[in-house]
Amino acid sequence: SKSVAQALSKFYTQSPAAVSKLNDFIAKRGEGSWVWTTEGRKLLDMTSGIGVTSTGHCHPTVVKAVQEQAATIVHAQQNIFGSHEKAVELYDKFSNGVMPSHLSRYFLCNSGAEAVDNAIKIVRSCTGRQNIIAFDGGYHGRTIGSMSLTTSKTVYRQGFGPLMPGVFVAPYPNCLHCKTQAEWKRAGYHIQPSYPPFDAPDCRKCCGSPAEALEWMLLMQTAPMDTAAVILEPVLGEGGFLSPPPGFMKNLRAICDKHGIMVIADEVQSGAARTGKWWGHQQFDDGGMRPDLMIFAKGMASGYPFAGVAARADAFEKMAPGTMGGTYGGNAVACAAAVATIEVIEKEGLLRNAHERGIQLTQGILDLANRHPTIIDVRGRGLMVGVEFGSKDGGLVAPKGIATAVAKACIKHDMLLMTAGARECVRFLPSLNISAAEVDIALKLFGQALDEVVG
């Protein structure tokens, strides 16, 4: 362990502190929901590398597909060859139940941020308009383009401006902290899981107002004739796992339709079966929230760099050949991992597992909330479960740093957990094939961490 400490201290001088580190151990290997360190610690991974190892660490089907592809062809560059076998297979799967049927054109690249930048190009070219409306609390990446749309924390953009012009930020509904919160609290509702069987109380008088705010924005800040698209995460990821209230998506779609504005669903974190449906926006299909573009990445390829945009057939029509591309986009090994990931999700029933384990996890946290009133909200969908802390007696204002303290206490108990958002939240984002027994372990460890931090 002395040599590990030495290696780490050298590594840390070589690695800039600008890349933050939650922990200081070296990962050695992973299997399913577990990770081992070089010092032999075994950790329960409730982060899945920020929602990436959707089929668990090193799923045998994914490992085999990647090994075979690495020995067949790795780099069949997309501008040089027509395609390669795995991309053909992948697009076939995309159009047969994975992607929403109205999104029939696909573009592949390597990261979520890169996909967001490409989506900006597509909507600008398709509409002939420049401006983009993003939502408060959204996270879309760290490139100059995607960072310009990111408002989940100032730390992501501080010191890096000027950013891309033409970005307008609309308020995102936060039922827990909205203007009717006092009324809501008086009604006795503290905890608000927002999916069946936990139907949230219909207290949400504010649900019309974000749509109204968007209308005002189009009257006062960015005219419809200048506004290409609205981008949103169907369930806010980095911003704290907030879901929109009923009706919000439908209102948003109606406003955009009225003004010829495209809707981009950033499904980097909420997609790839994470919420118990293939895509997070399908959770809110109350009358038709159909995005014109959808961005995918993270969980689609179980850890291999793979991302892209799925779009309406007419979205690319005005683009001249050669205007889109990238050296590694559609890499054959990444595509093989994506095909294998889709197969595992389908064969092993991971949509159902995400839903069921999500309910188990949510129910378990609700039980803990009875003992710990500091838990003021449990929210999310499927295996995207966020927990917000308030004061010790359940007030809305939390002691600063409590979420980080809880995450650190979890690590002491050998469980990896992340915080989320600018408020005091932690997020559970495990592999989609986590078992019921593993969820029980996570709940036990989380309970112990809470006992330690809040008593």
Ligand code: PMP
């Ligand atoms: N969009 C969302 C919703 C994300 O959660 C992330 C990553 N956390 C990104 C975009 C950026 O993806 P990447 O880190 O692959 O660039």
